[in-house]
Amino acid sequence: MLKFHTQKEVKEIEDTRLFLASIVDSTDDAIIRKTLEGIIISWNKAAENLYQYTAEEMIGETIDLLVPIERKQELFFIAEKLNKGECIKNFETIRIRKDGVGIDVSLIDSPIKNKLGSIIGSSTIVRDITRQKKIENELKRLNDELESRITERTAELENKIKELQSFSYSVSHDLRAPLRYIDGFSLALLEDYGDKLDETGINSLKKIRYSTQRMGLLIDDMLSLSHLSQSKFNSEEVNLSEMVKEITNELQKNEPQREAIFKIEDNISTLGDKSLLEIMFYNLLSNAWKFTSKNKKTEIKFGKLLDKEGGFIYFLTDNGAGFDMQYVNKLFIPFQRLHTEKEFPGTGIGLAIIQRIVSRHHGKIWAESSPKLSTTFYFRLNGDKV
Numbered sequence: 154m155l156k157f158h159t160q161k162e163v164k165e166i167e168d169t170r171l172f173l174a175s176i177v178d179s180t181d182d183a184i185i186r187k188t189l190e191g192i193i194i195s196w197n198k199a200a201e202n203l204y205q206y207t208a209e210e211m212i213g214e215t216i217d218l219l220v221p222i223e224r225k226q227e228l229f230f231i232a233e234k235l236n237k238g239e240c241i242k243n244f245e246t247i248r249i250r251k252d253g254v255g256i257d258v259s260l261i262d263s264p265i266k267n268k269l270g271s272i273i274g275s276s277t278i279v280r281d282i283t284r285q286k287k288i289e290n291e292l293k294r295l296n297d298e299l300e301s302r303i304t305e306r307t308a309e310l311e312n313k314i315k316e317l318q319s320f321s322y323s324v325s326h327d328l329r330a331p332l333r334y335i336d337g338f339s340l341a342l343l344e345d346y347g348d349k350l351d352e353t354g355i356n357s358l359k360k361i362r363y364s365t366q367r368m369g370l371l372i373d374d375m376l377s378l379s380h381l382s383q384s385k386f387n388s389e390e391v392n393l394s395e396m397v398k399e400i401t402n403e404l405q406k407n408e409p410q411r412e413a414i415f416k417i418e419d420n421i422s423t424l425g426d427k428s429l430l431e432i433m434f435y436n437l438l439s440n441a442w443k444f445t446s447k448n449k450k451t452e453i454k455f456g457k458l459l460d461k462e463g464g465f466i467y468f469l470t471d472n473g474a475g476f477d478m479q480y481v482n483k484l485f486i487p488f489q490r491l492h493t494e495k496e497f498p499g500t501g502i503g504l505a506i507i508q509r510i511v512s513r514h515h516g517k518i519w520a521e522s523s524p525k526l527s528t529t530f531y532f533r534l535n536g537d538k539v
Contacts, residue, residue: 183279186265189236189272191216191228203258203281205251216277219248221255235264235275245282257286329369336365386426386513393430393467394421397455400435404442411451418456421467423534425514433510436503437469437530444473444528460533470529475522484520 183200187193192215196208204211204219211218217228227246234241241262247255261278339362347355394417401415423430438453445451452472457465476484485508511518515535522528 181280183277185216185277185279186274187216187277188274189232191232194274200279203250203256203279204248221247221249231260231262235262236272238264238266238272240264248279256281257283332365332369336362336369339365387428388424389427390422391425391427391430392420392422393434394419394455396431396434397438400431400438401453404438411446412449413445413451413453416452416454416456421455421457421465423465423467425534429510429513433507436507440503441469441471441473441528444475445471447474448472464533466531466533468529468531470527472527475524475526475528477524478522481520481522485518 180197181199183203184195184197185193185200186195192213193211196206196211200211201207217225220228224246231241231244241260244260244262246258246260248258249255259280259282263276264272265274265276267273339358342350343355343358343362350358397417398415401413401417405411405413405415441453442451445453450472454470455468457467460466485504508518511532511534516533518530518532520528520530
């Protein structure tokens, strides 16, 4: 039984058709309708702009006109999916423009069915992704170049480490021997011929011995600094309170005549490398002990504070000589001393070693001080979470 549409229904159908046609023609994506055999039956404005063929040139032609020879097999794959009623989404491939130039595109191919549900053709939406692919290729090129640079830099770093190890060996063996000879012969001269030398000669030999011994200490500190970057990192729970107590007891035992007060907070623990932390705290406490040596009473305090990030900030405070905060940027630089050798002896390496150890724990260290009043070192260590 035939169904006749009223004039109003016919107008509504025509309005809908025109509305859909306007959408098809106004979109930036090429929309192509074709039969199951691949014959093109509609071709919108965006398709003309993308492929440079007019609708008159393409309607009635087969879609394989746009497909490169090496990609013809894609048509069989697409046809097989469509015949099964499947939709193909975001299929990236290459198609050929009228001028023979290949362009990168992304396809969405959907089957078209009649009222009985039979597949009678397909609708293809094509988006130009040439610019996107160009960006992706450029990013890939940059990533490959970056990986190549990283490989080169890693090889360079490994060579530098080998050179450093060779230098360390040379320092520890080739330089130590002559220093020992100089110190040994100077001591022999003082012991065997001291009564034959005047005061100037004796003082000169003492200065030679002092300089060679100081050079030996400097070599030791330089080697320690270089080894810190190469040593294996072993993480474990470390009781910092007990470590600080052991070191301060040793310092007091070596100079029992000094009056000292140590205020050490109990049960402070962290995750870290125990050997490195022992070196770090020995240097920190030795510094505090040295710079409080001219006080009648030494006061050293160790504890922790809760920071805003939910971890701990550790601090070590002493009532020693302090320093002017305008020079704080020099504090952790090797060989940069804020006090003269006559005031407080040292090599200027200790704080650089401390910072290196904190860095290996992915932490941070800083200081606050007032001349002749006090100095406080603050530091964070990785793993210090509540």
